[in-house]
Amino acid sequence: xxxxxxxxxxxxxxxxxxxxxxxxxxxxxxxxxxxxxxxxxxxxxxxxxxxxxxxxxxxxxxxxxxxxxxxxxxxxxxxxxxxxxxxxxxxxxxxxxxxxxxxxxxxxxxxxxxxxxxxxxxxxxxxxxxxxxxxxxxxxxxxxxxxxxxxxxxxxxxxxxxxxxxxxxxxxxxxxxxxxxxxxxxxxxxxxxxxxxxxxxxxxxxxxxxxxxxxxxxxxxxxxxxxxxxxxxxxxxxxxxxxxxxxxxxxxxxxxxxxxxxxxxxxxxxxxxxxxxxxxxxxxxxxxxxxxxxxxxxxxxxxxxxxxxxxxxxxxxxxxxxxxxxxxxxxxxxxxxxxxxxxxxxxxxxxxxxxxxxxxxxxxxxxxxxxxxxxxxxxxxxxxxxxxxxxxxxxxxxxxxxxxx
Amino acid sequence: xxxxxxxxxxxxxxxxxxxxxxxxxxxxxxxxxxxxxxxxxxxxxxxxxxxxxxxxxxxxxxxxxxxxxxxxxxxxxxxxxxxxxxxxxxxxxxxxxxxxxxxxxxxxxxxxxxxxxxxxxxxxxxxxxxxxxxxxxxxxxxxxxxxxxxxxxxxxxxxxxxxxxxxxxxxxxxxxxxxxxxxxxxxxxxxxxxxxxxxxxxxxxxxxxxxxxxxxxxxxxxxxxxxxxxxxxxxxxxxxxxxxxxxxxxxx
Numbered sequence: 056x057x058x059x060x061x062x063x064x065x066x067x068x069x070x071x072x073x074x075x076x077x078x079x080x081x082x083x084x085x086x087x088x089x090x091x092x093x094x095x096x097x098x099x100x101x102x103x104x105x106x107x108x109x110x111x112x113x114x115x116x117x118x119x120x121x122x123x124x125x126x127x128x129x130x131x132x133x134x135x136x137x138x139x140x141x142x143x144x145x146x147x148x149x150x151x152x153x154x155x156x157x158x159x160x161x162x163x164x165x166x167x168x169x170x171x172x173x174x175x176x177x178x179x180x181x182x183x184x185x186x187x188x189x190x191x192x193x194x195x196x197x198x199x200x201x202x203x204x205x206x207x208x209x210x211x212x213x214x215x216x217x218x219x220x221x222x223x224x225x226x227x228x229x230x231x232x233x234x235x236x237x238x239x240x241x242x243x244x245x246x247x248x249x250x251x252x253x254x255x256x257x258x259x260x261x262x263x264x265x266x267x268x269x270x271x272x273x274x275x276x277x278x279x280x281x282x283x284x285x286x287x288x289x290x291x292x293x294x295x296x297x298x299x300x301x302x303x304x305x306x307x308x309x310x311x312x313x314x315x316x317x318x319x320x321x322x323x324x325x326x327x328x329x330x331x332x333x334x335x336x337x338x339x340x341x342x343x344x345x346x347x348x349x350x351x352x353x354x355x356x357x358x359x360x361x362x363x364x365x366x367x368x369x370x371x372x373x374x375x376x377x378x379x380x381x382x383x384x385x386x387x388x389x390x391x392x393x394x395x396x397x398x399x400x401x402x403x404x405x406x407x408x409x410x411x412x413x414x415x416x417x418x419x420x421x422x423x424x425x426x427x428x429x430x431x432x433x434x435x436x437x438x439x440x441x442x443x444x445x446x447x448x449x450x451x452x453x454x455x456x457x458x459x460x
Numbered sequence: 461x462x463x464x465x466x467x468x469x470x471x472x473x474x475x476x477x478x479x480x481x482x483x484x485x486x487x488x489x490x491x492x493x494x495x496x497x498x499x500x501x502x503x504x505x506x507x508x509x510x511x512x513x514x515x516x517x518x519x520x521x522x523x524x525x526x527x528x529x530x531x532x533x534x535x536x537x538x539x540x541x542x543x544x545x546x547x548x549x550x551x552x553x554x555x556x557x558x559x560x561x562x563x564x565x566x567x568x569x570x571x572x573x574x575x576x577x578x579x580x581x582x583x584x585x586x587x588x589x590x591x592x593x594x595x596x597x598x599x600x601x602x603x604x605x606x607x608x609x610x611x612x613x614x615x616x617x618x619x620x621x622x623x624x625x626x627x628x629x630x631x632x633x634x635x636x637x638x639x640x641x642x643x644x645x646x647x648x649x650x651x652x653x654x655x656x657x658x659x660x661x662x663x664x665x666x667x668x669x670x671x672x673x674x675x676x677x678x679x680x681x682x683x684x685x686x687x688x689x690x691x692x693x694x695x696x697x698x699x700x701x702x703x704x705x706x707x708x709x710x711x712x
Binding site (some may be wrong): 076077078079080081083087090092093363403429430453454 | 524556572574617685
C-alpha cells in the first residue's frame, strides 16, 4: 500500500514537472513583425522629370493669369552681368534707376514690366529691387553670394518672375550675418515682399547660412520645368506667407537648422504636379520665453498653417531630427491624387517625431499616401480622418500607414 | 486522543491543505509547484549538513520557473537555539517584461523570459520552544542574493528592432522572519505544521504562508506535502502565487 502511495506521488510529481515545459511569454510574433518595418527611402533626387506641357492661363479673368510670365510684355530689357567685385549694367529703360556699388546692384523700377537678365559670378554682390511694378529676373548662369545679406532682395510687393534660362545653372547664397536696413526685410537668400513665380527650364541652387533659402511675404508658384535646390543650415528652406502652389518642377529642399522647416506655407498649399523632396535634419529648438518659460519649436519637412491640398505630383518629405515631423499641419489636409510619402525617423527627447500631425482633419480620396514614424505616431489627426472608399490598399500599422487608390 | 479521532484530524488537515489554494485564488493570481529532494547528514551531535535540489513551476503549473541546488550547515548552539548557514545556486526563468510609452497604450520595450543564474548566501538563527507536543520556532534569516550581469535580448518598439540589453549585476539583502508551529501528534506518522514568513528589504516585500504535513518513514525518509502562498506587496513586479509543495529528504 505504501509503495503504491509513493509511486503514485512520484508519478504526480513527474507529470507536473514534465508539463512545465510551456513558455509563458505573450505571443508577440505578429506584433513585432508589424513593428519591424523599414521606412520608405527618401533621398534628394535631381533627375529630370517628365511633365505634361506647361499650359499658361490665357483667360485674363482667371486669378492665376498674372502668374504667367508669358502674359506680360517684356520688351524693356536690362542686362546685369557680375564679374567678381564688379557688376556691368547694360540697357536703359525709362523709369528705371540703377545704382552699383562694386557688385552690389540696387534697382528702382518705376516703369512697367522690365526684364532683368542676370549673369556672371560674384562672391560679394547682391541685387536689390525697389518699386511696385512687376518685373522679371531671367537668371542666365548667375552665381551671387552676398556675405552680408540676401543675394536677391525684392522690396516691391508686385510679382517677381524668376525665370531660369533653359539649361543654365544658377546659384544664390546669403551670408552668415546680415546687415539690415531699417524698416526693410531680408529674410532669405532670395527674398521678395511680393509673390515669386518660378518658371523656365534651368536650375537654381540657393544656399542659406544666415537666414532662409527662398522666401516670399506673399505667395510662391513653381511651374513645370523648373529645377530648384535649397540648402539651409539656418532658417526655413522654402517659405511663403500666403501660400505655395506647386504646378511642376523638380524641387529639392534640405534643411538642418534648429526648429527650421523645409517648406513652410502660411497660406493654402496646393501640389498639382512636379516633384518636391524635402529632407529636414534639424532638431527641436529649445528657447526660454521672456517670462522665463521653456518654449520648444519642432522641425518639420513641411509645415502648413493653412489647408494642404495634393491633387497630383510627388511629395517626399523626411524629418530625421529630434521631434521632427514629416508634415505639421495647422489646418486640414486633403489628398485627392498624386503621391505623398512622409517619413519621420528622429528621436523623441524633446518633441514627438510624428509622421503627419494635423490639428484639424485629414481626408483622402485618391492617389498614394504613405506615412511612417519610427518613434511616434505615423498619423496624428486631431479632427476627423475621412478615407474614401475604393482604395486598393488601406493598411494601418503601428509604424507605417499606406493608403493607395 | 483515540486512533479514529487522530485519523479524522489528519484527514481534515489534508483536506484543508488541498483546498487551501482555491479559496484564496483570484483571477490575477498564479499557481505552481515546488518539488525538492535532498540529503541530510548528522556529522556530530550538534553539527549537521545537507544538500538539496529543488524545482519550481509557475503559470498554473505549466512553466518551469526555477531549478536550484543548495548546501547548508547547521549547528546546535543551545538545545533551543540553532545557527545555520547556506549557499544556493539558483537558475531562474525570469518572466517576460513588457513596458509601455507614456500614453500607457503604445508599446515601448519587450524583454522575453530568459534563464539566469543567481547566487544566494544565508545565515540563520532559529529558536525553538516546545509546549507539550506543539513546537514553536522563530527563525531570523539574513539572505544576500547576487545576480551577475548578463546580456539578453530586448525588442525596442521605437527602433523596431532587437537589441542587446545588459541586465546589470545586482545584490539584494533580505531579512526573513519565520514563525512556525509544528504539532507532534502521538502515534501518528503525519505531523502537521504551519508557518508565516515575512520578507523585508527596507519594507515588507513578501509574505509567505505555509500549511502542510510531514511524514517520516523509519526516521530516514522524510516526506512533506504542503501549500505555500506567496503574497507580494508590489504586484506590478510580482504576482501572488499559490504553490503545491512536495519534498523528500533522506537522512543518514
